[in-house]
Each structure stands twice: as structure tokens, then as C-alpha cells.
Amino acid sequence: MVADNKDLASDKEVTSAKTGGKNPITISTIAAGPQNHKKIFSLLVVALVGICLVIVGLYGNSNREVYAKVGNHKIYKKDVKNLIGNAKNITDNQAATVLADKYLVEAMAKEQDITVTDKDIEEAYGPLIKEQRIHNKYSYQLQVNQLYFNKLQTHNSGIYKGWVLVAQFSRYIELQPLTAAQKKAEPNKGNAQAIAKDRKYAQDLITNLHKQINTRELTFEQAAQIERNDPVVGQGAYPTLSHSSTFDTSLGMISLFQPEAVRKEINKLKAGQTSKPFVVSVANSIDPAYKKTFDSYFLVIHMDTKSGGTSTISFSQQVVEAKQKLGYKVYV
DSSP: OHHHHHHHHHHHHHHHHHTTTOOOOOHHHHTTOHHHHHHHHHHHHHHHHHHHHHHHHHHHHHHTOEEEEETTEEEEHHHHHHHHTTOSSOOHHHHHHHHHHHHHHHHHHHHTTOOOOHHHHHHHHOTTHHHHHHHOHHHHHHHHHHHHHHHHHHHHHOEEEEEEEEEEOOTTOOSSOOOHHHHHHOTTTTOHHHHHHHHHHHHHHHHHHHHHHHTTSSOHHHHHHHHHHOTTTSTTTOTTSOOSEEEEGGGOOOGGGOSHHHHHHHHHOOTTOBOOOEEEEEEOOSOTTSOOEEEEEEEEEEEEEEEOOOOSSOHHHHHHHHHHHHTOEEOO
16 A cells, blocks of 8 residues: 555656646546545536537527628528428528528619508409518518519610501511412402502501691591501401500510610600601511511500610610629628
């Protein structure tokens, strides 16, 4: 036993000498008494607290992971998961994109002084949309984004209200090469003289209607009715094409206004003004491979009110430029 005590004493002296006289916690000192049990407990508590802090930190950093960015807005993992909620089959990419689009359309709308109110949302989607706001956040935000996109696109194209007079003359224009059987069934198809005759008739009719409107012999409503009833250019001759009527592009751009040439004429008009008759050339929509544009109809446009439509680029280009300006990024 004496030898054992000496060995223990010797161990303490050597350790003390190596540590500059201080007594570190060693197996020999742990066994020394209750005071060292308190030190062990304290160390264990500190260690556990440290582990908890690391776990919380890792969880917090995970939730702070940036999934998308638009302007000054950062979209984190927690935002994406909150949007998805209990919805099924929604990917992180889809949810992050919807949130990114939210900040995109809101920024574009603010710049163009466009608003989307709760009333607008309910009018567009019905009263049940209120329930989706709570129970299906992803679907709700997707639909709100679409309403913004619709308003922005309409504003880009222009919100116009007024009257349009149209005189069609395309029935004999050859949109694609005809077979022998088709030529036999429609002998005037592709016939230059028949096309020219229809064109002159349409031009004379719309020019005369325009003149009578200017002299107040006809109202726009009366002139529109005359065109629709005409046997050569009216609804009987062109049952599937558009005819003279009122227009309101806030409800959607009418097909007659799609060609770029029409957009240029519209941009010239102020509220209360009426255009002169002009011809509209369109692209071949029947057979794109058979590349051909052709004059198709005459128009007269009377503008009652107008807003927007001043952009020199298409809406799709406008969106691309807005994304570049805002640094639009989706990372997942």
C-alpha cells in the first residue's frame, strides 16, 4: 500500500510539474472526492448545451437557405415549405418560382401604376378563392400572379374601347397549294381577278361607310350593321371571321388587332379620334411552311378611350427585361 501511495504521489508531482503547478482534471484527481463530481457535471451540461446550439444552428441555417431572389427579396426554404403546406405533388422549384413571380409582378405593376385588389381577385376567380388563401396557399398565389400577368399584358398591348369597322376580302386568297380536285371545287381560289374584285368591293364599302360617319349620315352602330349584313363582305360570306362591332381590349385583344400594322395605327389615335380606312396584312396561319403574308381586310377604328399600349416591345420581352433588372433567380 505504501508503494501504491508513492506511485500516486509521484504521478501528481509529475503532472503538476508539466502544467506549471496547476492541477488539471485527471483520472487520479476525479477519484479524489465529491468536488470533482461537480466539475464533471458542469462539463457535461456545457457539452450538452453546445450540442443543442449546434443542432439549432444547423436547423436554422437550413431554413435560411436561399431558394430564390428577386430584387431585395430573398426567398428562403422556410418560405417555400410554408407555401406548399399540405399540398401534394408541388416541388420546391414550383413553389419557389411562384414566390419569385409574386415579387416580379408586384414590382412591374408598381412601376406601371397597376393594382390588383381583393375585389379584383374575387371577381376573377369567385368567392371560393378566399378559402384557398388559407387552405391552399400555393394555388391562391399562383392565381393571383396570373391575374397580375393578365393585367400587365393587357396594359402592354393597350386597353382600348371603341368601335371597329371591318371589310373582309380574303376568301379567294390561296393559303396553301391546292390539289387539282380543290381547284375544280373552288375555281376562284387563287384567281387574281376574283381577289382584286373582292378587294375593291371591300375598300369601296368601308370608304363609303367612313365618309357617311364623318358627315353624320350614319352612326357607328348603323355602319356596323350594314357591314354585317353585306352579301359580299358580311357574316354570310365570312361566317368564321370577325365583323364590325364595339371592342374593349380589357376583356382580351380581339383577333382583328393582332397584326403589328394595326398596333401602329392604334398608337396614333387619341381618345375621340377615328382612323382613316387602312388595309391589314396578315401571316399565313393555315400552313406556316407555305410562307406567305397577304392583305386580308380593311379597318376603320374609332377610339372612345385608351390607356397603356405605349410600350415599344412585346410583353414577353418586357418580362425578360424586368427579370434582368431585378436579378430574378430561382436556385432550386
